Amino acid sequence: MRFLVVHETRYRYTQPVVLCHNEAHLRPRVCASQVCETSHVSIDPPPEVLHERSDYFGNPVLYFSVQQPHEELTVTATSQVRLVDPPWLPDPAATLPWDTVAARLAADSSAASLEARELVLESPMVPASADLANLAAPSFAPGRPLLDAVHALNQRLHREFVYDPHFTTIATPVAEVLAQRRGVCQDFADVAIGCLRALGVPARYVSGYIESVPPPGAPRVRGADASHAWFSVYVPDVGWVDFDPTNDQVVGPHHITTAWGRDYGDVTPLKGVMFGGGFHTLDVSVDMQRE
Numbered sequence: 001m002r003f004l005v006v007h008e009t010r011y012r013y014t015q016p017v018v019l020c021h022n023e024a025h026l027r028p029r030v031c032a033s034q035v036c037e038t039s040h041v042s043i044d045p046p047p048e049v050l051h052e053r054s055d056y057f058g059n060p061v062l063y064f065s066v067q068q069p070h071e072e073l074t075v076t077a078t079s080q081v082r083l084v085d086p087p088w089l090p091d092p093a094a095t096l097p098w099d100t101v102a103a104r105l106a107a108d109s110s111a112a113s114l115e116a117r118e119l120v121l122e123s124p125m126v127p128a129s130a131d132l133a134n135l136a137a138p139s140f141a142p143g144r145p146l147l148d149a150v151h152a153l154n155q156r157l158h159r160e161f162v163y164d165p166h167f168t169t170i171a172t173p174v175a176e177v178l179a180q181r182r183g184v185c186q187d188f189a190d191v192a193i194g195c196l197r198a199l200g201v202p203a204r205y206v207s208g209y210i211e212s213v214p215p216p217g218a219p220r221v222r223g224a225d226a227s228h229a230w231f232s233v234y235v236p237d238v239g240w241v242d243f244d245p246t247n248d249q250v251v252g253p254h255h256i257t258t259a260w261g262r263d264y265g266d267v268t269p270l271k272g273v274m275f276g277g278g279f280h281t282l283d284v285s286v287d288m289q290r291e
Contacts, residue, residue: 001082001083001253001290002037002080002081002082002083002290002291003080003081003083003211003256003288003289003290003291004078004079004080004287004288004289004291005028005077005078005079005080005081005209005256005286005287005288005289006076006077006078006286006287006289007026007076007077007078007079007209007227007269007284007285007286008074008075008076008077008283008284008285008286009074009075009076009269009270009282009283009284010072010073010074010075010282010283010284011072011073011074011280011281011282012071012072012280012281012283013070013071013072013073013276013277013278013279013280014277014278014279014280015071015276015277015278016069016070016071016276016277017066017069017070017071017073017274017275017276017277018069018275018276019065019066019067019274019275019276020065020066020073020272020273020274020275021063021064021065021272021273021274022063022064022065022066022075022270022271022272023061023062023063023268023270023271023272024041024061024062024063024064024075024077024269024270024271025059025060025061025207025258025259025267025268025269025270026039026041026062026075026077026079026258026269026270027039027041027052027060027062027077027079027258028079028081028208028256028257028258029058029059029060029257029258029259029260031257032084032086032087032239033083033084033085033086033087033257034081034082034083034084034256034257035081035082035084036079036080036081037080037081037082038078038079038080039077039078039079039080040077040078040079041062041075041076041077041078042074042075042076042077042078043064043066043073043074043075043076044072044073044074045066045068045070045073046066047064047065047066047067048065048066048067048068049063049064049065049067050062050063050064050065051063051064055259055261055266056261056266057259057260057261057266059258059259059260059261059267060259069276075270080291081256083253083256086252086253087239089147089238089241089250090147090235090238092145092147092148092150092151093145093148094145095145095146095147095148095235095238096145096146096235096236097142097143097144097145097146098140098144098145098146098149098199098201099140099142099143099199101146101201101235101236102199102200102201103200104236105117105120105200105201105202105234105236106200112236113236116202116234117202118202119197119202119203119204119234119262120197120200120201120202121197121262122197123262123263123265123266124262124263124265125174125190125262125263125264125265126174126190126193126194126197126205126262126263127174127194128194128197128198129174129175129178129194129198130198131175131178132174132178132191132194132195132197132198133195133198133199135178135191135195136153136195136196136198136199138156139152139153139156140153140199146201146233146235147233147235147241150196150233150241150243151243153192153195153196153245154192154243154244154245154248154249155248157188157191157192157245158188158245158246158247158248159248160181161177161181161182161183161187161188161191161245162181162182163182163183163184163246164182164183164184165184167180167182167183167184168182168183168184168186168187170186170264170268172187174187174190174191174194177190177191178191184246185228185229185230185244185245185246186229186264188245188246189205189206189229189230189231189245190205190263190264191245192231192243192245193205193231193263196231196233201233201234202233202234203231203232203233203234204231204232204234204240204260204261204262205229205231205232205260205261205262205263205264205266205267206229206230206231206232206242206251206257206259206260206267207227207228207229207257207258207259207260207264207267207269208227208228208229208230208255208256208257208258208259209227209228209255209256209258209286209288210228210244210247210254210255210256210288211254211255211288211290212288213254227269227284227286228244228246228255229264230242230243230244230245230246230251230255231243231245232260242255242257256288
């Protein structure tokens with residue numbers, strides 16, 4: 001299955017910006033479940049400096065600098081992505097107990113385990129918290145198979161937390177999301193990651209897109225798809241398995257992965273610094289269309 005994804009970000013400023021430096025995670029990754037066949041980023045006004053690199057986690061990153069005065073900045077990423085058959089996943093009840101996994105990773109010095117153990121550590125946007133460990137506890141009884149426990153946690157977050165796009169911003173602490181039991185996909189991913197790390201289980205933040213499906217009989221609205229976020233858990237001898245707590249599902253054929261890291265700060269779609277600008281407004285639209 002192929003998708004054409006168009007992600008447009010537009011900033012409008014009340015005063016001219018004379019210089020800006022930016023980083024973008026907008027090119028979808030090549031990974032086990034997908035191939036990014038083409039990807040192009042259009043920037044208006046055109047940047048004087050533009051180059052690509054891979055970050056620490058292997059995500060493609062675009063750096064650009066606009067060095068002429070401007071009152072509007074538009075960044076449009078157009079990508080064609082082919083989804084392939086998802087990797088085989090074991091029966092959740094047949095996976096190793098979660099506490100056995102945590103103990104094994106703590107003692108194992110293989111390259112795969114050392115890489116995974118980095119994602120047990122707290123990160124800037126997902127600090128260590130006893131409250132997160134307490135939230136996880138009902139789903140992680142001693143000896144419970146890891147994927148079975150993660151499924152249960154995913155279901156609980158979907159059931160117990162309210163999706164509220166007006167409650168949080170990207171700067172809202174996980175502790176506040178946890179206290180109020182409301183937020184958006186980014187917040188639910190952070191909570192799940194914090195729960196797993198509190199138990200010694202590696203978890204990472206994944207950003208990307210999810211296809212929206214209109215109600216029966218309703219037309220498809222162009223640009224109504226969304227940037228999305230979910231989490232991934234490390235399962236020894238299997239690899240990373242992605243879960244979407246916002247929609248209570250294992251990530252599948254309606255998801256496209258852009259980048260992964262410790263938390264949102266590692267994979268922000270577009271961020272930067274600017275000189276001037278005054279106040280600004282931001283408009284983002286995503287169109288994810290099957291080809």
